[in-house]
Amino acid sequence: MSLALLNSSEVKARARRLGFVACGLAKAEPVAVGFADRYRRWLELGYCADMDYLRRNVEMRLQPDLLVPGVRTIVSLAMNFMPERHQPAISLYAQGKDYHDVLRDRMRQLMDDMQLSGRCFVDTAPVLERYWAWRSGIGTFTERGGFISVPGYGPTVFLGELFVMQEADRYDGPLEQEEGLEVSGERLEDTSSPNNPLTTNLSPLTPSFCPALTAEGLDARRCVSYQTIEHRGPLPDGFRLGQTFYGCDRCLRANPQFAEAHPTDEPAFQPSEALLKMTPDDWRQLTVEQYRTLFKGSAVKRAKYEGLVRNIARWQKP
Numbered sequence: 001m002s003l004a005l006l007n008s009s010e011v012k013a014r015a016r017r018l019g020f021v022a023c024g025l026a027k028a029e030p031v032a033v034g035f036a037d038r039y040r041r042w043l044e045l046g047y048c049a050d051m052d053y054l055r056r057n058v059e060m061r062l063q064p065d066l067l068v069p070g071v072r073t074i075v076s077l078a079m080n081f082m083p084e085r086h087q088p089a090i091s092l093y094a095q096g097k098d099y100h101d102v103l104r105d106r107m108r109q110l111m112d113d114m115q116l117s118g119r120c121f122v123d124t125a126p127v128l129e130r131y132w133a134w135r136s137g138i139g140t141f142t143e144r145g146g147f148i149s150v151p152g153y154g155p156t157v158f159l160g161e162l163f164v165m166q167e168a169d170r171y172d173g174p175l176e177q178e179e180g181l182e183v184s185g186e187r188l189e190d191t192s193s194p195n196n197p198l199t200t201n202l203s204p205l206t207p208s209f210c211p212a213l214t215a216e217g218l219d220a221r222r223c224v225s226y227q228t229i230e231h232r233g234p235l236p237d238g239f240r241l242g243q244t245f246y247g248c249d250r251c252l253r254a255n256p257q258f259a260e261a262h263p264t265d266e267p268a269f270q271p272s273e274a275l276l277k278m279t280p281d282d283w284r285q286l287t288v289e290q291y292r293t294l295f296k297g298s299a300v301k302r303a304k305y306e307g308l309v310r311n312i313a314r315w316q317k318p
């Protein structure tokens with residue numbers, strides 16, 4: 001039995017009503033060759049550090065129908081997370097509630113509203129979410145750090161994807177479409193354009209700005225975000241933290257598109273008064289009980305109490 005065509009305009013309108021600031025649809029085709037090669041090379045270089053899950057299921061990551069058999073359409077969604085005020089010791093994205101939960105709930109709502117069959121993913125499955133965001137035209141890659149920047153909102157967005165079984169009546173293409181790049185055919189292929197993110201750097205990364213930003217992508221081993229959030233065990237000798245002890249916003253803020261970021265009206269992404277009140281001295285005396293209260297339902301719990309205490313001990317600021 002063939003499924004009814006997905007009405008692209010209706011999906012986008014409903015996504016807006018659910019608080020998403022951008023929504024785009026792409027055919028669920030294999031990831032473009034240049035991008036896939038670049039991802040494999042990034043793994044070979046060891047830039048994923050000990051995030052072994054990035055090495056697993058590589059083919060699934062590059063071919064959507066291996067992850068969800070029968071998938072026809074990928075709906076990319078973005079939600080603005082820029083808080084009105086923030087606790088300066090914590091990365092901007094982690095000031096409020098855990099985005100996984102917030103986005104997943106809204107995406108399930110969207111699937112129910114539209115009677116979509118398929119699955120939704122928020123950073124928890126082998127999905128190249130920035131590629132799909134770019135591919136479905138909801139944003140462009142930023143100059144530094146390879147973030148996705150959504151016009152009018154900048155790079156302070158969370159991304160999520162619906163893998164849907166229905167074909168859509170209309171598909172979107174990249175916003176910055178290179179001349180000669182086939183976006184409506186069966187498969188995107190390489191082009192030789194120096195600005196084409198499929199074949200060259202995702203962005204002109206600059207090691208002089210941060211040693212983690214290399215010509216072949218972000219080297220997680222040198223990145224404060226990776227070390228303070230994902231890494232277990234002691235921090236490397238001599239590793240320096242900046243203003244934040246959980247995550248790092250330097251390259252996010254350094255992008256020209258950051259000027260487009262403006263506060264979200266989503267209450268879930270605002271920090272609590274208790275978090276805002278924490279001072280450097282308070283952080284240095286953080287107890288387990290405080291940690292549990294401050295970060296109930298927060299993505300910061302990923303680092304665990306031990307990880308935060310480890311980070312705070314190495315924190316340079318202020």
Ligand code: SF4
Pocket residue numbers: 145210211212213218222223224225226248249250251252
């Ligand atoms: S998050 Fe910080 S440490 Fe990581 S690449 Fe960006 S500026 Fe460098």
